[in-house]
Amino acid sequence: MKAITLHDIDREMANLIVQKSHDQGLSLNKTIKKLLEQALGIRPAERGIHRKDFAEFAGAWSKDDFDHFMGTMKACRRMDKEDWE
DSSP states (O other): OOOOOOOOOOHHHHHHHHHHHHHHTOOHHHHHHHHHHHHTTSSOOOTTTTGGGGTTTSSOOOHHHHHHHHHHHHHHHOOOGGGGO
16 A cells, blocks of 8 residues: 655644544544545545534433423414414
8 A cells, every 4th residue: 555644734734633533533544544535535524523512502401401392392383273264
C-alpha cells in the first residue's frame, strides 16, 4: 500500500485531527484515512454523528416530562367539527 507524508499541517488542523481521533477511539492514521474517504466521496459520512451534540434538547426527557407533555398536547389533537363546516 502507498504511504503519503503531509508537511506543514497547521496547529489548529493537527489539534482537530487529534481530538477527533480521541473522540472516536481511533488511531491518527485511521482517523485521517476516514476523513479523506469522506472528503473524496469514497465513503459517506456516518449518520447521526452529531446526535450527542443535541442530547440535552432531544430524547433526554424523563418519563414524567414526557407524560406531562403528552397530556398537555391532548387538547391540540381534538378536532372541532364546527371548524370544518
